[in-house]
Amino acid sequence: MISEEKLQILTESAKYDVSCSSSGSRRKNEGGIGNGYAAGCCHSFTPDGRCISLLKILLSNDCIFRCKYCMSRADADVPRATATPEEICTLVMDFYKRNYIEGLFLSSAVVKSPDYAMEQLVRTVKMLRTEYNFHGYIHVKGIPHADSLLAHEAAKYADRMSYNIELPSETSLKLLAPQKSKESLLLPMKQLQRETLAFRAEKRKGYFLPAGQTTQMIIGASPEPDGQILRLTQSLYRANGLKRVYYSSYVPVVQDSLLPAVGAKPMREHRLYEADWLLRFYGFSAEEIVEDDGNLSLELDPKCAWALRNPQFFPVEVNRAPLEVLLRVPGIGARSAQKILSARRYAKLGFSDLKKMRVVLKRARHFITAGGKFFGTENQAVLRGLLTAGEAQAGAVQLDFFRELQAARTALTGEL
Numbered sequence: 255m256i257s258e259e260k261l262q263i264l265t266e267s268a269k270y271d272v273s274c275s276s277s278g279s280r281r282k283n284e285g286g287i288g289n290g291y292a293a294g295c296c297h298s299f300t301p302d303g304r305c306i307s308l309l310k311i312l313l314s315n316d317c318i319f320r321c322k323y324c325m326s327r328a329d330a331d332v333p334r335a336t337a338t339p340e341e342i343c344t345l346v347m348d349f350y351k352r353n354y355i356e357g358l359f360l361s362s363a364v365v366k367s368p369d370y371a372m373e374q375l376v377r378t379v380k381m382l383r384t385e386y387n388f389h390g391y392i393h394v395k396g397i398p399h400a401d402s403l404l405a406h407e408a409a410k411y412a413d414r415m416s417y418n419i420e421l422p423s424e425t426s427l428k429l430l431a432p433q434k435s436k437e438s439l440l441l442p443m444k445q446l447q448r449e450t451l452a453f454r455a456e457k458r459k460g461y462f463l464p465a466g467q468t469t470q471m472i473i474g475a476s477p478e479p480d481g482q483i484l485r486l487t488q489s490l491y492r493a494n495g496l497k498r499v500y501y502s503s504y505v506p507v508v509q510d511s512l513l514p515a516v517g518a519k520p521m522r523e524h525r526l527y528e529a530d531w532l533l534r535f536y537g538f539s540a541e542e543i544v545e546d547d548g549n550l551s552l553e554l555d556p557k558c559a560w561a562l563r564n565p566q567f568f569p570v571e572v573n574r575a576p577l578e579v580l581l582r583v584p585g586i587g588a589r590s591a592q593k594i595l596s597a598r599r600y601a602k603l604g605f606s607d608l609k610k611m612r613v614v615l616k617r618a619r620h621f622i623t624a625g626g627k628f629f630g631t632e633n634q635a636v637l638r639g640l641l642t643a644g645e646a647q648a649g650a651v652q653l654d655f656f657r658e659l660q661a662a663r664t665a666l667t668g669e670l
C-alpha cells in the first residue's frame with residue numbers, strides 16, 4: 255500500500271492541473287468494477303474550483319524538466335516521491351470501493367526521461383483495465399517528447415488524455431518551460447486526433463479515447479493578451495478536435511524573476527471561460543470577441559461587450575431572426591434560442607412568451623423587438639451603465655454564495 259506521506263506529496267503536486275473536469279465518456283461496465291457511462295464521471299468542485307470526484311494524483315513529482323512556474327521542477331527544493339503502477343492501482347481500487355472517487359486523473363512529472371514517465375503511465379492504466387478490471391473513468395496526461403507509440407497505447411485504455419499547452423506562445427514556452435516546445439505538445443494531440451477519427455470511422459471494437467482530449471493554459475504567467483489565447487483555443491477546437499480548453503489563473507507558488515509576483519485576476523479566467531463558451535456554442539470567432547486592446551472586458555461579459563460594440567446589429571425581431579442571429583443576443587441562451595424557433599412556428603411571440611422561455615429580459619429587452627415592440631433603451635451610455643450594474647449585482651450574489659458556503663463549511667468542520 256502506498257504510504258500516507260507519498261500520497262500527500264503526489265496529490266498535493268497534482269492539484270494545480272484543472273484539465274480534468276467533465277468527461278462525456280460512454281465506457282460500459284462489462285462485468286468488472288465501476289463504469290464511466292453516459293454523463294461520464296460525475297464531478298464536483300471545491301470552493302476554489304478544483305475538481306474533487308476523481309482521484310487526482312501524480313505518478314511522480316521527481317521531474318527532470320525546469321518549468322519556472324512549477325513546484326515540481328528539477329531544481330525546486332521540495333520533498334520528492336514516485337509511486338509504482340501497482341501502488342496507484344491498489345489505491346484506485348481501494349478508494350473506488352469505499353465510494354471516495356469515481357475515477358482517476360493520472361499525471362506525472364517527467365521522471366528519468368519522457369519515455370520512462372509515459373511508460374509508467376501506460377503500465378498503470380493498462381494494469382487497471384486488464385488486471386483489475388476497472389471500468390471507471392480514467393483521464394491520463396500525455397508527456398511531451400515521449401514516443402508516439404506510448405501515447406497510442408495509453409489512448410487504448412484511457413477515456414481522455416491531455417497534453418497541457420500551459421503557455422500560449424512559443425516565446426513564453428522557451429522562456430518559462432525551456433524543455434517543452436509547441437511541437438512537443440501539438441504533434442501528439444494531432445496524432446491522437448487522427449487515430450481517434452480512424453478508430454471511429456473503421457468502427458473498431460473496444461475503446462480509443464472515447465472522451466477525447468483536453469488541454470490547459472496558465473493565464474497571467476506570461477504576457478499574451480486574451481485575443482492570442484482565444485485564437486489558439488479556436489484553432490485547438492477546430493483543427494485538433496479538442497473537447498475542452500481549460501484556463502487556470504496563474505498562482506505564484508514559486509519565486510522567479512521571470513514570473514509575475516502576483517497571481518492573475520480570477521475575473522480574467524472567468525471571462526475567458528465565457529468567451530470559450532461563445533466560440534463553442536454561439537458561432538462567435540476569437541477575432542470578434544476581444545476589445546480593441548486585444549483583451550476581454552473585465553467589466554462586462556463578452557457577449558454583452560460585443561453587442562455594445564455592434565449597435566448596428568440590433569434590435570433583432572425574435573419572430574423572424576435566424577438561429578445564428580438569436581444566439582448573438584445578450585440574454586438569449588442556446589436553449590432559449592431553440593425554444594423561440596420551435597414556438598414561433600405556431601404563434602407570434604411577445605415578451606411574456608419570451609419570459610416563459612427563460613430569456614433574460616433584463617438584458618435581452620435592449621436588443622430585441624417582439625412583434626415590433628421594443629422595451630429597451632437605445633442610449634448606449636445608459637445601456638452600458640445598466641449592463642455593468644447587472645454584472646456587479648450578479649458578482650455580489652456569487653460572492654455572497656461563496657461566503658455562505660464557506661460559513662457552512664466552517665460550522666460543519668470547524669475549519670477556517
Ligand code: SF4
Binds near residue numbers: 320324363
Ligand atoms: S514538466 Fe514542467 S510542469 Fe511538468 S512537472 Fe516537470 S517542471 Fe512541472
